[in-house]
Amino acid sequence: MADNNEYLDELRPIGETTQFIVIKLGDEQYGIDIKYIDNIVRMQHITRVPKVDEYLKGVINLRGEVIPVMSIRIQMGLEPDVETKASRIIILKLEQRGTLGIMVDEVKEVVTLENDRIDKIAYDAKDERASFLCGVGKSDGGLISLLDLNAVVPENL
Amino acid sequence: MDVSQYLEIFLDETNEHLQNLNTQILSLEQDPENNDTINEIFRAAHSLKGMAGTMGYKRMQTLTHDMENVFSEVRNGNIKVTADMIDVLFQCLDALEEYNTNIRESSDEGTNDNGALIKRLNDIMSGGAGAESAPAAAAPAPAAAEEAPAADNGFSGIKLGEAQRSVLGEAIKMGKNVYGLTVKVQESCILKAARAFLVFKAIEETSEIIVSDPSSQDIEDEKFEQHFSLIIVSETELETVLNAARGVSEIEEVTGSALKPEDMKVSEEDSGAAEVQSAPAAQEAPAAQEAPAVQAAPAAPAEPTVQDTPAAAVPAAQKAAAAAPAAKKQTASKPVVNRTVRVDIEKLDTLMNLVSELIIAKNSLVSASAMSGNSSQAVNEQIEYLESVTTSLHESVMKVRMVPIESTVNKFPRMVRDLQKKLGKKMELYMSGEETELDRTVVDQIGDPLMHLLRNSADHGLESAAVRKERGKPEVGSIFLDAYQDGNNVVIEVRDDGNGIDTNAVKNKAIERGVITPEQGEAMSEKEIIDLLFNAGFSTAKVVSDVSGRGVGLDVVKSMIESLSGEVEVKSKLGEGSTWTIRLPLTLAIIQALMVEIGDEKYAIALGSIQTIEDILPSEVKLVQAKEVITLRDQVIPLIRLNEVLEVPSKKGPEDNLVVVVVKKGDKLAGLVVDELIGQLEIVIKSLGKYINKCKIISGATVLGDGEVALILDANTLI
Numbered sequence: 001m002a003d004n005n006e007y008l009d010e011l012r013p014i015g016e017t018t019q020f021i022v023i024k025l026g027d028e029q030y031g032i033d034i035k036y037i038d039n040i041v042r043m044q045h046i047t048r049v050p051k052v053d054e055y056l057k058g059v060i061n062l063r064g065e066v067i068p069v070m071s072i073r074i075q076m077g078l079e080p081d082v083e084t085k086a087s088r089i090i091i092l093k094l095e096q097r098g099t100l101g102i103m104v105d106e107v108k109e110v111v112t113l114e115n116d117r118i119d120k121i122a123y124d125a126k127d128e129r130a131s132f133l134c135g136v137g138k139s140d141g142g143l144i145s146l147l148d149l150n151a152v153v154p155e156n157l
Numbered sequence: 158m159d160v161s162q163y164l165e166i167f168l169d170e171t172n173e174h175l176q177n178l179n180t181q182i183l184s185l186e187q188d189p190e191n192n193d194t195i196n197e198i199f200r201a202a203h204s205l206k207g208m209a210g211t212m213g214y215k216r217m218q219t220l221t222h223d224m225e226n227v228f229s230e231v232r233n234g235n236i237k238v239t240a241d242m243i244d245v246l247f248q249c250l251d252a253l254e255e256y257n258t259n260i261r262e263s264s265d266e267g268t269n270d271n272g273a274l275i276k277r278l279n280d281i282m283s284g285g286a287g288a289e290s291a292p293a294a295a296a297p298a299p300a301a302a303e304e305a306p307a308a309d310n311g312f313s314g315i316k317l318g319e320a321q322r323s324v325l326g327e328a329i330k331m332g333k334n335v336y337g338l339t340v341k342v343q344e345s346c347i348l349k350a351a352r353a354f355l356v357f358k359a360i361e362e363t364s365e366i367i368v369s370d371p372s373s374q375d376i377e378d379e380k381f382e383q384h385f386s387l388i389i390v391s392e393t394e395l396e397t398v399l400n401a402a403r404g405v406s407e408i409e410e411v412t413g414s415a416l417k418p419e420d421m422k423v424s425e426e427d428s429g430a431a432e433v434q435s436a437p438a439a440q441e442a443p444a445a446q447e448a449p450a451v452q453a454a455p456a457a458p459a460e461p462t463v464q465d466t467p468a469a470a471v472p473a474a475q476k477a478a479a480a481a482p483a484a485k486k487q488t489a490s491k492p493v494v495n496r497t498v499r500v501d502i503e504k505l506d507t508l509m510n511l512v513s514e515l516i517i518a519k520n521s522l523v524s525a526s527a528m529s530g531n532s533s534q535a536v537n538e539q540i541e542y543l544e545s546v547t548t549s550l551h552e553s554v555m556k557v558r559m560v561p562i563e564s565t566v567n568k569f570p571r572m573v574r575d576l577q578k579k580l581g582k583k584m585e586l587y588m589s590g591e592e593t594e595l596d597r598t599v600v601d602q603i604g605d606p607l608m609h610l611l612r613n614s615a616d617h618g619l620e621s622a623a624v625r626k627e628r629g630k631p632e633v634g635s636i637f638l639d640a641y642q643d644g645n646n647v648v649i650e651v652r653d654d655g656n657g658i659d660t661n662a663v664k665n666k667a668i669e670r671g672v673i674t675p676e677q678g679e680a681m682s683e684k685e686i687i688d689l690l691f692n693a694g695f696s697t698a699k700v701v702s703d704v705s706g707r708g709v710g711l712d713v714v715k716s717m718i719e720s721l722s723g724e725v726e727v728k729s730k731l732g733e734g735s736t737w738t739i740r741l742p743l744t745l746a747i748i749q750a751l752m753v754e755i756g757d758e759k760y761a762i763a764l765g766s767i768q769t770i771e772d773i774l775p776s777e778v779k780l781v782q783a784k785e786v787i788t789l790r791d792q793v794i795p796l797i798r799l800n801e802v803l804e805v806p807s808k809k810g811p812e813d814n815l816v817v818v819v820v821k822k823g824d825k826l827a828g829l830v831v832d833e834l835i836g837q838l839e840i841v842i843k844s845l846g847k848y849i850n851k852c853k854i855i856s857g858a859t860v861l862g863d864g865e866v867a868l869i870l871d872a873n874t875l876i
Contacts, residue, residue, distance in 0.1 A: 047866040048758065049845070049855060050803040059845060059858055061866045064517060066843040066858040 039091040069101040189238035338413035364391030513841040524862030559594040590640035618655035658729035752835035756805035820872035
């Protein structure tokens with residue numbers, strides 16, 4: 001893959017730290033590397049686009065720009081999103097794939113993890129959800145599944 | 158001197174000059190005698206040389222210098238334009254182009270001396286030198302003959318009105334010279350008026366024409382035999398003026414002398430007596446014809462007269478410009494001083510973006526004022542004013558970005574000429590509508606697809622001369638490139654009178670390549686088969702040539718045009734030729750749109766594609782082949798229920814009247830059924846990005862006044 005250097009999770013130097021934003025999908029906590037996050041906005045009206053894949057929820061207006069929004073819940077095979085007051089759209093800026101938003105149930109906090117506290121995940125072919133993760137981090141609040149944006153955001157939608 | 162800061166300008170201007178040279182040399186090939194063209198070429202080569210020299214590109218300078226020398230000899234009539242020479246000149250242009258590319262890439266011209274080319278140029282020069290002696294020997298001493306015939310000359314018959322006399326008197330007082338000229342046009346000349354016009358123009362570069370006989374109106378209407386006479390006021394030498402006039406082709410001779418005040422006759426009547434005057438002029442003609450014949454010898458190397466700034470030629474020039482429509486072509490090639498500014502396209506993009514922002518802000522203001530409900534009259538008036546200002550601002554910025562497609566299509570005649578040699582077929586390219594304007598970014602990118610299509614026509618479309626003859630067609634194949642504006646679109650057509658598309662061959666090839674199965678092939682319509690051509694990796698050429706036939710052409714064409722939000726269509730008739738039609742939107746950024754509501758979603762439809770809006774009773778909807786249609790003014794129009802296409806529940810019941818937006822694509826119509834009309838709005842088109850480009854019926858999105866996003870329906874793909 002041409003852009004496999006975009007997510008250098010395996011190459012995080014030992015002894016240094018990485019910051020993650022912790023989000024919730026249902027009861028589970030997920031971490032997204034902070035360097036890919038451009039912005040976090042409140043839930044707003046999403047304009048549906050007809051005839052696209054189900055996980056693409058539509059487009060929103062972000063400061064005059066039209067940005068697509070996708071649902072990671074649907075992408076990961078979870079229950080469809082239910083909008084609450086806590087729902088947020090995280091705007092990601094990915095080098096190769098441009099800007100897009102992902103819907104999450106809640107944004108909890110920012111954690112700083114030492115790189116030696118991030119464990120690689122044992123690949124389990126049966127667990128479909130594991131293919132969207134690139135590791136597990138241990139923090140005071142418990143275990144955080146670290147999202148592999150490479151896998152979550154399809155390259156060619 | 159550090160010249161790097163001028164590099165951009167240098168490259169731009171070099172490109173322009175090269176393009177100009179290409180065009181001019183092509184027209185020189187058609188009309189080797191045209192002095193205007195030769196002068197223009199000389200000037201362009203000269204400027205190129207100067208620029209290259211300033212920038213320190215020695216090799217480029219040497220080559221252009223030698224080219225200039227050749228043109229200079231041609232201009233002086235010492236060597237004739239030959240087919241061989243044209244070939245060499247084109248090679249020179251290619252070499253210059255190469256230098257230019259090198260400079261663009263590395264700001265260095267490269268190390269290719271093009272010695273062979275320079276040698277050939279010099280050969281042409283020395284070949285010309287041999288011929289030079291002939292006219293020189295034939296030239297008798299002209300000096301003495303010059304003044305003698307003055308008395309008998311046609312111009313002395315010109316009668317002057319009071320006003321003209323006073324103008325001339327004034328001129329003499331101011332130390333200017335007054336000359337009388339008689340010009341004789343060759344007997345074989347067909348466009349006498351045009352030649353006369355060129356003489357007028359040449360003279361006006363240094364002088365002011367006071368009066369002519371016959372009148373300029375009569376000259377324009379070709380109401381003269383072979384002669385016409387002029388009285389002019391000039392600051393330059395008589396010889397310079399005479400040479401300028403002699404420089405025009407098909408002019409047999411020009412004679413003249415200085416006039417003194419007492420030479421000027423007063424007309425019995427006033428200046429309106431042109432008809433009477435033409436008679437004496439014609440009678441005197443034979444005399445004038447014989448006496449100064451010796452002067453026909455080639456003039457000494459004429460100085461580029463253009464450089465002498467004309468003092469007061471303007472009013473007369475205007476008159477003359479109106480006088481000879483036949484000479485229009487020649488005038489177009491004369492560079493006029495443009496009052497222009499070169500602007501970086503990026504600055505224009507920024508400006509356009511700001512205008513877009515402004516329009517969004519204006520739309521927000523409109524909806525905010527509507528929301529607040531109790532908006533006063535004054536606020537509304539101001540908003541309306543703002544609206545009209547933003548609209549005209551947008552239009553002006555858009556116009557700034559529009560350039561004629563000329564700059565792109567100009568290189569095609571040359572390309573077709575080269576193809577002709579390479580393919581060994583006879584063909585001619587006819588272009589029209591080069592002045593059609595398009596957004597600069599589109600013009601820049603439309604070149605490659607058009608080139609592909611032209612090559613395709615030349616290579617696959619046109620048959621060889623032998624086959625054409627057999628089929629009773631003219632041996633020379635024709636390729637047409639027509640551009641024109643059609644509503645909010647610009648249409649560019651590439652047409653040839655060649656073989657057309659052999660659908661059977663295409664079908665077999667597709668089956669062979671595994672693009673379709675034989676069963677699919679059976680079921681496909683002709684149009685579907687032709688569309689297969691746009692498939693990647695498809696080429697029916699039996700031999701891969703370096704012109705086309707690698708199968709990378711048409712799919713690239715299609716995707717490039719689609720990336721410009723355009724579309725390409727092909728119509729073909731076997732044995733008669735094919736037409737490729739490219740349809741491009743006039744602007745890419747801001748359009749007028751009709752906002753409609755379907756279910757609880759808002760959509761925009763470009764106003765340019767909308768024909769009418771109709772209110773239709775449910776009973777008027779008929780079924781034809783299980784498809785809903787309506788009949789409007791004797792035309793059957795298929796209905797498209799947008800709520801079904803867009804998968805939204807409609808708010809309307811089956812008993813309600815239908816709101817139908819009739820849209821047009823080319824000559825096809827369709828009725829789009831919507832729930833409600835909201836109104837007209839100026840919208841800024843935003844791309845949906847590559848994540849959502851799968852949805853073909855949506856061509857983009859726009860941000861509405863309330864901050865919501867509405868999608869733009871592409872009527873073209875719905876039809």
